[in-house]
Amino acid sequence: MSVAPSLPATELPLVGSTDSTPDVVDGLAFAKLYGEPLFKLPNDLYIPPDALEIFLEAFEGPLDLLLYLIRKQNFNILDIPMAQVTLQYLEYVEQIRKHNLELAAEYLLMAAMLIEIKSRMLLPVNKTETGDEAEDPRAELVRRLLEYEQMKLAAYDLNAVPQLGRDFLHAQVFIETNTVLHWPHVDVVDLQAAWADVLKRATLVAHHKISREELSVREHMTGILRRLQSAKFVEFSDLFDPSKGAPVLVVNFVALLELAKETLIEITQAEAFAPIYVRLSYSPA
Template identity: 75%
Template structure:
């Protein structure tokens, strides 16, 4: 039956006849491609990749194939929460009669098609029926004064917790995820076995050497030595200098001294001589040169 549906007029195809009569392979290939394109356009369906020009008369479609579920639920709590939110019921005051009836109708539908899936829903249905039965029971006389616990309290707590987790999961799902919303770029780098050394410039070598010297100065040690200097010896040297000259300029007294420590001791010796009135330090006028001489002593 299939060859008749695919090409019912194959014997009267003028293109195929011309190709066969001419005997050229290119004309035959073109005719076959044109026939396949026409068959694909006229096909109403495909069976194992082959186009069907019309549906078979003995086609059977099972009734289960036409079942459509508009809402998909992840579990009994998801279904129960959907029924409550869809009808704007107060979750703290659930009308158990209406919700239980709607819940049982859905469970009956899935029980007919998938018994394993309906087992979990049947457990929740039994819980709903139990809560409904406990609410219908008359209250005892000793419990009228004190308010009894609501049988729906545990179910309400589970529904509220599930709703919070569901909203949190929805917020997490909205965040961008790796390999779903974005990809990390990658660039392959070819690495060879040969070692390639970088070119060192003379300026780079100079900067490296200066850096080494700078670090060496930071770690160098400074040694302080101790030198013994006598003030009395310098006092005697000053007196000998003044004995050979009447007046000596202040700066000339330090001409032969070398080093800061020696000059300081020499100056201290000069002050000690002035303190003991062995020498005199004089100046003719302001900003004039300072002279040093031996102290005058009457004969």
């Protein structure tokens, strides 16, 4: 029986460190054995050497691993102890080289660079032709580490900025902007039926009377406009007086059509089959 937990990169133990796994983690089980929660490691538990593996895929590259080793042990990045750091770096790389040669290639390149710097630091320091001391072999590595750390911190800051689709979404609100009332269109058939109803009521009160009367369409147009000025809406049938006879009704109806033709009045209704109303045309300011 073996338990092989995988450790994240930020919690990797250093080589040679003791096991600090707590017996109980916040009252929660840290593993399951045959479906049962395991709150404490058995005393006779055997963990093979290959059970605890360090996954270098968690690091973003050789510089990330090197910076992790330096910061983990609180080394001064301007005065790196090359012997100790190089030894720990090689131990990390050796663990993954056995399983993933392609991934270890770039880490081996950095290891070669660390060994070269370590070797140069063991040699006597020679002065340059101008009499100045030679540049520290660690200078280029320190510069790269500082630049990498600066870019890494900037990436963390950018990732903390709220992002659309991850931290928030655009709110969409639909507002009805069309406030103009559109009255139902008065069909010709409806107007014809209303006129037929007026004529029918006119015949009921008609009297046989022979007389000569001159009727003016313009006068009836003026009379209709005056009638509409005193009311907002007037029902179609109220504009006709059946007691005046069919000739007057015809002239009055022609006057009504002329006013509608000249867009001086509007003929409308609230809904289909509703009473027809007449009003003055609306003239916007």
